Amino acid sequence: MPEQRVSIGHASAIPNAWGAPRTASRRFTVAIREPRGSETFAVAWGELTADPALDWVVVLDDGTAYPIKKDLFERTYEAAGPGRYRKLERSRLVQVPPDTVALLATLEGPLEVRHPDYVAVGSQGEVYANAADWVREHLVFDPEAGA
Secondary structure, three states, rough: OOOOOEEEHHHOOOOOHHHHOEEEEEOOOEEEEEEOOOOOEEEEEEEEOOOOOEEEEEEOOOEEEEEEEEHHHOOEEEOOEOEEEEEEEEEEEOOOOEEEEEEEEEEEEEEEOOOOOEEOOOOOEEEEEEOOOHHHHHEEOOOOOOO
16 A cells, blocks of 8 residues: 655644644753754754754764754753753654655755654644654653543
């Protein structure tokens, strides 16, 4: 059966049939640095480019790095120690169903996301991707209501 392709540029475009976003909190803190020129990052779901005028590079303890808009970082992270930051908001995630490709229009560029990975919803309804392995290693889902 061919994959269903669903274009998502904002949280409001996530199909209701996928279920409501689940919330999760981070298990870790991060460091940030300036991009080294126009810097491209290969992630599981595509390539993202950091612009030194607009972006920070978030660096995890394992060396994984990815860009984030500076204004978005300032709204969504807090200082957690010298040179360390923790995400303030809980992540909101919807898992991409099997046999489906989510075609995301992210702030950093287009991405294709497949099951078992997740569409993450930002504070302004923006969408981005989180790999299922990354979610398992770095997030803790909040208990579901009524569970």
